[in-house]
Amino acid sequence: MITLDIQNLEAKIGEKQILKGLNLQLEEGKVHAIMGPNGAGKSTLSKAIVGHYDVSIVGGDILFKGKSIKDMEPEERAKEGIFLSFQNPVEVPGVNNAYFLRTALNAKRVHEGKEELNAAEFLRLMKSHLSELGMKPDMISRSLNEGFSGGEKKRNEILQMLILEPDVIILDEIDSGLDIDALRAVSEGINKMKDGKRSFLVITHYSRILDYIEPDYIHVLKDGQIVKTAGAELVAQLEEEGYDSIAIEQ
Amino acid sequence: MRLNSFKNKNLEELATLLAISPQNRPLKKFIEMGGLPSKKSEAYRYFNIESLLDGEYESLDYTPKVVNEGEEIVIENGVITTAPQGVRVYYEPCEQIDDDHFDPLYYLSHALYPRTIKIEVDGDRELKIVHRFTKSYAIINYRIVLFNQANRHSTIYESFEGELVQNSFIMYGYDMHIAPDSSFRVVKLQTLQNQNYSMLASHKINVEKNGSCIFKSFDLGGDHALQLIKVELDEYAHIDAQHLLYLNNDSKRGTVSQIIHKGQHSTSNQEAKNILDGASRGIFDALIKVEHSAKYTKAIQNSKAILLHDKAYMVSKPQLEIYIDELEASHGSTTGQLDPQQLFYLQSRGISAIEARKMLVIAFANTMIETIRDSRHQELIRNEFDKVFYSKED
Ligand SMILES: Nc1ncnc2c1ncn2[C@@H]1O[C@H](COP(=O)(O)OP(=O)(O)O)[C@@H](O)[C@H]1O
Ligand SMILES: [Mg+2]
Numbered sequence: 001m002i003t004l005d006i007q008n009l010e011a012k013i014g015e016k017q018i019l020k021g022l023n024l025q026l027e028e029g030k031v032h033a034i035m036g037p038n039g040a041g042k043s044t045l046s047k048a049i050v051g052h053y054d055v056s057i058v059g060g061d062i063l064f065k066g067k068s069i070k071d072m073e074p075e076e077r078a079k080e081g082i083f084l085s086f087q088n089p090v091e092v093p094g095v096n097n098a099y100f101l102r103t104a105l106n107a108k109r110v111h112e113g114k115e116e117l118n119a120a121e122f123l124r125l126m127k128s129h130l131s132e133l134g135m136k137p138d139m140i141s142r143s144l145n146e147g148f149s150g151g152e153k154k155r156n157e158i159l160q161m162l163i164l165e166p167d168v169i170i171l172d173e174i175d176s177g178l179d180i181d182a183l184r185a186v187s188e189g190i191n192k193m194k195d196g197k198r199s200f201l202v203i204t205h206y207s208r209i210l211d212y213i214e215p216d217y218i219h220v221l222k223d224g225q226i227v228k229t230a231g232a233e234l235v236a237q238l239e240e241e242g243y244d245s246i247a248i249e250q
Numbered sequence: 251m252r253l254n255s256f257k258n259k260n261l262e263e264l265a266t267l268l269a270i271s272p273q274n275r276p277l278k279k280f281i282e283m284g285g286l287p288s289k290k291s292e293a294y295r296y297f298n299i300e301s302l303l304d305g306e307y308e309s310l311d312y313t314p315k316v317v318n319e320g321e322e323i324v325i326e327n328g329v330i331t332t333a334p335q336g337v338r339v340y341y342e343p344c345e346q347i348d349d350d351h352f353d354p355l356y357y358l359s360h361a362l363y364p365r366t367i368k369i370e371v372d373g374d375r376e377l378k379i380v381h382r383f384t385k386s387y388a389i390i391n392y393r394i395v396l397f398n399q400a401n402r403h404s405t406i407y408e409s410f411e412g413e414l415v416q417n418s419f420i421m422y423g424y425d426m427h428i429a430p431d432s433s434f435r436v437v438k439l440q441t442l443q444n445q446n447y448s449m450l451a452s453h454k455i456n457v458e459k460n461g462s463c464i465f466k467s468f469d470l471g472g473d474h475a476l477q478l479i480k481v482e483l484d485e486y487a488h489i490d491a492q493h494l495l496y497l498n499n500d501s502k503r504g505t506v507s508q509i510i511h512k513g514q515h516s517t518s519n520q521e522a523k524n525i526l527d528g529a530s531r532g533i534f535d536a537l538i539k540v541e542h543s544a545k546y547t548k549a550i551q552n553s554k555a556i557l558l559h560d561k562a563y564m565v566s567k568p569q570l571e572i573y574i575d576e577l578e579a580s581h582g583s584t585t586g587q588l589d590p591q592q593l594f595y596l597q598s599r600g601i602s603a604i605e606a607r608k609m610l611v612i613a614f615a616n617t618m619i620e621t622i623r624d625s626r627h628q629e630l631i632r633n634e635f636d637k638v639f640y641s642k643e644d
Contacts, residue, residue: 050598078600090591094613104599160599
């Protein structure tokens with residue numbers, strides 16, 4: 001089963017075309033890793049999927065569970081079950097972390113016809129995840145990402161993922177800037193979400209995280225296209241020979 | 251009464267017209283300052299004063315009424331109707347007006363109101379003052395003197411109720427005398443929305459030696475209103491002034507102020523946060539003046555504005571006028587929009603665009619709302635905030 005089906009996607013940032021006919025299919029229950037050089041368009045792809053205002057789609061389509069999402073508002077995509085962990089999560093001073101997350105979760109629950117969680121119920125849920133991720137309890141009362149260290153920001157993204165329980169999870173360089181403990185905590189959080197149904201798109205520079213989250217597929221993104229797809233064995237080749245060794249297969 | 255009919259009148263003519271003595275001090279000061287303000291007057295540069303002065307208004311009778319006992323002080327159309335037990339509220343001529351207020355209408359207002367409402371806040375207490383207006387097409391004008399005794403610390407919550415006050419013009423204001431070593435906290439909450447009255451609140455605040463004034467204004471919604479505040483600080487006196495403006499539609503509101511450091515070691519901290527939606531205009535025209543006598547003064551002034559609409563406009567003029575070197579002073583002003591990255595981040599988690607906007611707007615205002623000690627009052631302000639947020643016409 002295909003959860004996310006990206007068909008011949010062409011996307012621009014400003015006047016510059018970044019994605020040039022990109023094809024990618026995410027399978028249910030599988031972990032897809034995308035690797036590629038800096039500036040290849042990896043973040044642009046993730047932004048196109050969640051509907052970021054920087055990116056305009058000029059060709060092709062993105063289907064989620066068979067439906068086109070390219071004209072949907074970002075919040076609608078999120079409520080349908082698409083989640084992006086940002087490469088650089090923005091700081092939002094004055095917006096309480098717990099209040100933000102509860103609002104987000106309840107928006108999704110209402111969308112799914114479920115009852116909203118009250119403050120006490122939510123707090124219980126949030127606290128249980130905080131301790132799993134090795135996050136301090138003061139994350140409840142602090143402002144969203146404000147003054148968080150790089151590692152804390154990434155953990156907070158994973159916390160949101162755990163609470164929102166999305167169906168398609170995109171992780172844009174979740175591993176960058178993490179020390180080994182944080183990397184382990186974050187990877188455990190991600191592995192916990194594997195349930196045979198969810199699809200993962202792990203965007204990374206380094207193979208390090210792939211030791212923890214075992215990918216089913218490796219895709220190489222270069223110059224706005226997926227130029228190669230293979231199994232996990234490709235990681236070793238990329239490590240040794242670099243991206244230049246990948247010839248365009250088409 | 252048409253205020254514009256006072257134009258080009260000399261002291262004798264105006265005294266005759268108003269049936270008051272030409273010796274009346276406020277009236278003399280009013281004439282000395284050149285009479286009615288125009289759009290060229292310093293105090294009203296950014297506010298449409300002329301159309302207000304041009305209106306035809308009914309004048310009211312301010313004959314004192316029986317005062318009922320109640321939890322709050324209620325002043326209805328310029329007359330005290332309710333007061334709590336143990337608070338001295340009475341009428342008396344004002345013997346101490348400012349010598350040099352920048353607002354000519356401060357003087358006119360004094361001249362037109364034969365008495366003042368005097369409120370002695372003795373003891374450490376919380377007091378609610380409710381201004382109630384129920385007359386349309388009227389000029390409602392009154393003055394209040396607030397004073398306390400040394401070493402007392404009190405809080406005043408000020409609110410406004412208006413019914414059937416279309417096209418009325420309200421002028422009121424405080425002459426506040428804060429005794430040595432005492433403090434006044436004043437929290438003003440005014441939401442105007444479709445009430446169609448205009449208001450000028452012209453205050454004079456005297457903070458005596460080692461006294462402290464905390465003045466927080468929350469001005470929300472629509473319509474036209476201006477607060478004109480003059481503050482004088484004695485030795486070691488302090489003022490903390492915070493102004494939150496959240497305007498929509500074609501509202502025009504704000505603060506014109508002068509904080510004058512007269513005594514050594516006096517400190518002032520003035521902060522404005524302005525959120526402007528629709529085609530509203532926010533005003534923060536604020537001067538801090540440090541006189542020769544005010545060595546070792548500390549003065550901080552800051553204004554931040556967020557424009558939610560391309561038709562919204564902020565006039566932000568923080569100014570420092572300094573006559574000495576021995577001081578610490580800073581001022582600044584910024585105007586911007588909601589951060590699209592922050593908005594997107596919230597939306598990408600499933601929060602609707604409108605809720606995301608609200609969260610960011612509240613976040614901006616929260617640093618001020620959170621400084622209110624009483625949590626019920628914080629709640630009240632947030633509720634008013636919500637009302638304004640959801641009531642705007644697009
Ligand atoms: N906001 C932006 N404005 C202009 N150019 C951008 C913007 N974001 C990314 N780009 C450009 O788009 C290209 C792809 O960037 P990106 O998708 O971030 O690459 P990657 O994530 O693979 O490193 C780069 O050339 C980058 O400079
Ligand atoms: Mg990137």
